[in-house]
Amino acid sequence: MTEPRNPGISSLPLTVPVQTDSSSSAVEMDPVEYTLRKRLPRKLPKRRNDVYVNMKTDFRAQLARCQKLLDGGGHREICVHGLGLAINRAINIALQLQASSQGALQLAANTSTVELVDDLEPEDPDEAGEPMTRTRNNSAIHIKVFYPDPQ
């Protein structure tokens, strides 16, 4: 993932939720001197009913996975997480699930901010000195999809 730093480009596809350059960088780097290397977003332990949505996997496949968890997986609730560009898709999945359940499912959405880490590696490391690391923030959404309690 070595793309020369260029504020115009949106992110490259990642395995885990895709993020975009939403926050404008505080320090403007000389585009020639540095290589940008994005680290993966921090992972947290995952339960079985957590679904992290990304932009690489087919949408229908992700929807089917959620459906399967709710129907056959024996979970009363699942959490759909989306980061950055994938927020839209996470919402889409949650709504589709709700629509296909004829109102049996309910949604509860939460938003949060995730801190991401970028490494800036100087192309000529001997002279430029230390490679820099900076953090930026990106938005995330966590949607709880659940069957409401019977009472």
Added chain:
Amino acid sequence: MSGAKVKMREKKMRNQPLSVQYPSAAMDAGSSTQNGRGTSTTDRQGPAHHRGGWLRGHQRDRGGYAKEMPRHLTGGYFAKARAAEVSAMLKAVKKTTGSCHVFGALPKHMRRRSMSHNIKRLPHRLREVASRMREKSLQAGAKKKEQTKSKSRKARRRHGNLLLEFNRRQRKNKWLETHIWHAKRFHMVKKWGYCLGDRPTCKCYRPCYRAMSSHCLLQDLSYYCCIELQGEEDRLLASLSQLTSKETGPTFSAALCVSGRRQGSVVMYRAERYPSQALGPVSFLWRPRKQGSTHRQLWIWAHPTMKQELLSELQTVCQCFEAVVTPVVPVVLPPTKVVSTLELELKADETPEATQVPRAKRKRSCKDVAEPPAKKILGDGTRSPSTPISWKSSSTGIVINDLTMEIVRYRLIGPHSHSVLTETLDAATDCNEITKSHPSSLWWPEHCKDESKMTLHQQQTDIFHTLKGIYSSAELPSGTVLGLTVDDPRLTLPTKKVKALPCVKKAQEVDEEKRRELMLRGAPEDCCQSFLWEQSVRDNVTENKISEQELNRMRSEVLVPGTRLRPTPLQGRVPVLLVHQPGKQVGHEMSSWGAGWDLLLPKGWGMAFWVPLVYRGVRIGGLNMSLKHSQNKGAPHFPHDYPDCQAGVRFQEEQEAELLNKFKRRPPAKRTNYIKHGCLAPFRCPWQQLVEEWELITKEGREERKGDSQTPNVTGSDTITEEMTSPPDIGVTKPPSHFTVLRNQKSLRILSLWCRPSTSKGQRLCRVRDVAPLDSSAVTAFLSAHTMSLVWVRLSLLSKGKPELHGMICAPVVEDLKLLGKKVDIQGPQEPPHKNHVKSLIKRKKTGSKKAAPSSKTEGKGSDNATEPDPAAAAEGLKTSPESSTDATLGLWPDPLPSITSHCSRVTLGWVTQGDFSLSAGCGEALGFVSVAGLLHTLLSQPKEHRGVLLLRNPTSLHYRFVKINIEV
């Protein structure tokens, strides 16, 4: 008659009585008459027509039936003659042929396997003979065994004798400290002067992959050689800079690496020879600076195959030629030199004083007096003690130490490897006041007295605890180093295997700020310091290790069984270094896959750390897995994928010999006919020839373009002419220049952009920076610098298929790309089967040689005519004839290969050096090299939307598959 037939006949005749012989159809008539006459002299007088019974049919040369029929016959003579014959016959029937076992007397359907050991299964009449033979064979067997076996098993397994035996066995090939552990569980191979585990005997390919991608895989990398350089910083940097080039990325002088906070890696070349003559990749680690000192220490870790070259090259650039003769201390060290009271007790058993123990040990002690007790070999066992391992220079003041086998290196791969480490290791506990007050020969109590050292230890411990709060090893900056002193991990060994997992609760407890700091910057500079760097501490720790036996004794004395030993014995403090290994760094997919940690230990402590690590639920991988690891990372693996290094060339030769042997072991009818598959070199990759041919093609193309400004398009007719012309041309025009592998980061980046299709998603990426778009002028400029280069590429298959070793990477023609455009069913094109010219050639040669020898003339003339080769093949045949006579294997091209590039219907660009179904990508993936000239030539002629699509064909198949090319920087 062929040799085999003669032999068979001889065997048959061996036990025959002399007077009776069977005539055979193959024998000519003359001999049969001889036979008839020789049957018996008495027969002469007997009636000749009886002989007709022996001879079948009409005997030609006797001219009909016997001329002179006897008029009368004498009864007595006749009966005598028949009696002799009958007795001979009976004798022949009784005598068993072949193996002289009794079973031979039985018809096949009556034989049973159990008869061989149970005589009572045999028919009664044969039992006596069988029992006699059995006795005989038993006696013979006993005699033979007597010779080989010298000691009883019990004696052999006795500890001292076993050690002697082990030491003898590791004289030739070094054993790692985990050798015995591995030998029980792995297929061991002898490679590079070591005995190494190749792959586990159990079936665990997928579990190992899963361990790498989701938990942790452990490998013993102690066979990697460590070379230590000591000297002034600027002098070291100045001499090392000759061996590297900044174009290939960060070098030894990268600021972060010099500070000692990060481990670096670099490809080294012979002095001032970049870009040719590569030595190979190394990783290196600087020791952090001490205050006010410019004296630095540097460790270079290299693969054993390149060690000698690297060492000699380092000696040249550092001008270190004076071998420092070290006193041969470690070998003849008396065991009671630096030991605590505890050790003394233990060792007393082994020293000759133990002879006072009256009976039990008399035998052993006698021997002990004769020779010193066998000592376990630690470190390098194959090296003779007089070999210098240290060189210094009087002019530059640099000292080079060869630390091979001095430091144990374990690699943990996987996102949870840090949690395995935090579970296994415990930061060293402080020693109490009483021990502090006494002077001690151990290193740790001495260190405890020093306040500054203890604060440093506290800092390191804090950081190590922070590590628990991290979920994945990939979150840390790549190459982070952390020094640490830990307790003996055997003390905290769990009773059962448990799987180490990162703990969520711990994550909350750990200070958030510290965790952030660690993630962003890694460990601070002073925390990278470790006492592992100091020779004296290393020796002390190795010398004073508590033996397993002693530890078990101490455990047995614990009041509550199974609890931890308290207080921790003083010897159980070990300095270690933890080095973070970056995962996949190139490419867009699966980034930082396979990240992990390396654990460096002083020698002698290998097993003490290995077993506790294994008890944390890690998988163990062998050489095979490290290959797969680098394959999934898309990185070249050292001896395999460095064709420009000496070690790589050697590896390729070995591999070729091995594959060829394997090929020849198959019966000829079951071998793949590589000629028919159009595969010129199935067992090796003639890179040099490939590069030379492509250079020629580009040159021709340029001239052609100058002539009529037309892009060269290699068509069928083109290939034929090339096939005829190119090989001799190369010899004439080209001064020998060796191919190189392109490692220049900037050029690779440009090439990587050119390879992408310029549509949709690719468009966005291509826009980056002002890289010249792909056109002929840019290509010409690029090629002027890198004509003789190969470039490392990753190929992913677009459809099904599994690429194999030495598969051919080819350029598609225009029709193929049209096929791809339809998208209905992307089956690749087929290669038409090739004609096997070489076969007929070999055959002809064979028949020719037979004709020269007068023995056989049975070969049909007609068949010879039918396989008369066409003129083109004849021309080739003339070319190949002198060599093919030496060693021609059917199905393989004899040695001077015809033009490689244009041998098949699609032009060859390169070969695959690693190929497999990639579990991480979910499709077939291949890694290999292509010629830069060939690649650019192909890319230029491709339409924009299909740019970067190539064809891949396995050596054993005629089917081309579409692949997508990726050059990752």
